[in-house]
Amino acid sequence: MSLHRKDENLFLFSGNEALAQGAYESGLQFAAGYPGTPSTEIIEYLSHLKEVDCQWSVNEKVAFEVALAAAIGGKRSLYASKHVGLNVAMDSLMTSSYVGVNAGFVIVSCDDPGMPSSQNEQDSRCFAKVAKIPLLEPSSPSEAKEFVKKAFEISEQFDIPVMVRMTTRICHTKENVALGLRTEIPVRPFGVNAQKYVMVPRNAYQRHINLEERLVKLKAWAEKTSLNKIEISDKKIGFIANSVVYFYAKESYPEASFLKLGMSFPFPENKVKDFCRKVKKVFVLEELEPFLEEHIRALGVKNVQFKDPSFRVGELRPEDILSIVKGKKKEHKKTISRPPSLCLGCPHRFVFDLLKKLNVVVAGDIGCYTLGFSPPYESLHTCLCMGSGITFFEGLSRSIDKKVVGVIGDSTFVHSGITGLINAAYNKTKGTILILDNGTTAMTGGQSHPATGTTVKGELTKQLSLEAIAQAAGADTVDVIDPAKHQEFEELLRRRIEENNLSVIIVRRPCILLIKSQKKQ
Numbered sequence: 333m334s335l336h337r338k339d340e341n342l343f344l345f346s347g348n349e350a351l352a353q354g355a356y357e358s359g360l361q362f363a364a365g366y367p368g369t370p371s372t373e374i375i376e377y378l379s380h381l382k383e384v385d386c387q388w389s390v391n392e393k394v395a396f397e398v399a400l401a402a403a404i405g406g407k408r409s410l411y412a413s414k415h416v417g418l419n420v421a422m423d424s425l426m427t428s429s430y431v432g433v434n435a436g437f438v439i440v441s442c443d444d445p446g447m448p449s450s451q452n453e454q455d456s457r458c459f460a461k462v463a464k465i466p467l468l469e470p471s472s473p474s475e476a477k478e479f480v481k482k483a484f485e486i487s488e489q490f491d492i493p494v495m496v497r498m499t500t501r502i503c504h505t506k507e508n509v510a511l512g513l514r515t516e517i518p519v520r521p522f523g524v525n526a527q528k529y530v531m532v533p534r535n536a537y538q539r540h541i542n543l544e545e546r547l548v549k550l551k552a553w554a555e556k557t558s559l560n561k562i563e564i565s566d567k568k569i570g571f572i573a574n575s576v577v578y579f580y581a582k583e584s585y586p587e588a589s590f591l592k593l594g595m596s597f598p599f600p601e602n603k604v605k606d607f608c609r610k611v612k613k614v615f616v617l618e619e620l621e622p623f624l625e626e627h628i629r630a631l632g633v634k635n636v637q638f639k640d641p642s643f644r645v646g647e648l649r650p651e652d653i654l655s656i657v658k659g660k661k662k663e664h665k666k667t668i669s670r671p672p673s674l675c676l677g678c679p680h681r682f683v684f685d686l687l688k689k690l691n692v693v694v695a696g697d698i699g700c701y702t703l704g705f706s707p708p709y710e711s712l713h714t715c716l717c718m719g720s721g722i723t724f725f726e727g728l729s730r731s732i733d734k735k736v737v738g739v740i741g742d743s744t745f746v747h748s749g750i751t752g753l754i755n756a757a758y759n760k761t762k763g764t765i766l767i768l769d770n771g772t773t774a775m776t777g778g779q780s781h782p783a784t785g786t787t788v789k790g791e792l793t794k795q796l797s798l799e800a801i802a803q804a805a806g807a808d809t810v811d812v813i814d815p816a817k818h819q820e821f822e823e824l825l826r827r828r829i830e831e832n833n834l835s836v837i838i839v840r841r842p843c844i845l846l847i848k849s850q851k852k853q
Contacts, residue, residue, distance in 0.1 A: 345509040347473040347502040348373035354477035359517030361407035364395035367776040368414035369449040370503040371442035379788040388788045391747040396421035403437035406520035412440040430539040432491040436484035442498040446647040455621035460495045467597035473507040551598035559594035570611030577617045584653040599627040608633045619648040679841035684709035692735045697721030699741035719748030726756045738765040743773040743781040757806025770843040808833035
């Protein structure tokens, strides 16, 4: 971990680093996540701190449950992932508010407006409302550091998980941030309490009643907290804003009045109505979904103007603020940029050259190899989400006449590909699946996973055998080959495609960037 010193007291931190530092200063004792841009640096930063037990989990559901259980066990804990990662943990999230906590538990979801590194731009705020958990939205790295501290306090005060929603601009923007001292928090004793922690229907029903009571108290708290701040200046025009959009509006209209919503759920209705009474015309500014808009419309206030629905797509840029005030629609400009491509020396290159040559339908997955869809390869034909390289392989194999090949990476196979392989074998699917094993989670910067044999802290651990897992999951044949052996690989793939079996070929060669970094060491 490198700290970029600005002066004796300030350090230049990204939002992710600042949030992680704030959690550390709050006495954080356990953290778990799965790498995914724009959230990755949170766990990476915490992995360097000896006081924090930290892990890359095999997927986000596992990370969420391990971290929640650690909080129930009495340690302040944190879960971090990107927005689509939270989908994987949704089953756990929805019941976590019923169960509550013991020590504080913070859920960090990093949204990706504009989708520079994601397959969708969903708005995690909606999940906070559905799961009935408090939602905090910092507007800058320094606020991220302070808000996560407040999140732990809220969690323990109201016996509930708390979501801190970040966005790409806040995650990766850098700001001068002051470091504080760590507060050591004693581990809270765990008490056996089946009515609270065992979610059979009878207990869950009572915990739902309890949750609604907690939400009433939280709503009253949201009305008073300084996280929601009224700034009265020019009473002719005002803005209700959250996240980074607050600062965009401040730059565009420095003399305007503002209601800055740092805690947007439970929604502070009275504070919003109070602000609208004080200002002649109010504009609501938010990225993506009409989350604030829907709450405010339900209040029936008359002097409020909302953004055109066209602004629900993509980032809300500083220049969009004036367009919203003028009631205009968003101009979706097509940008011309150099398309991403596989690195020179990437072991995936020959794989996609060969797949194109064989003229097969390729079910793809999330990873560097997703770039196999683009020229000059153009040999990856579907990509939905983590694990779909195998499930789409099965579904396509059952519905089209052409040969289908599934493609998935090593980290992604461990994340969510194993169950798909078991399902394919169980349901007698025939065909070929390629596990592209480059020895790392390459797309997000080279993080470890169970098949690498090292932990997030760089410690040696048990190394998962992809061969053994594939065989145990039901593959009829399992081969391991180096794609650099071009002729041998081509002969093997041609043979397996023509066989009436479920075959797995582990295409194993280290990521070129991994090799370069090892040489530097």
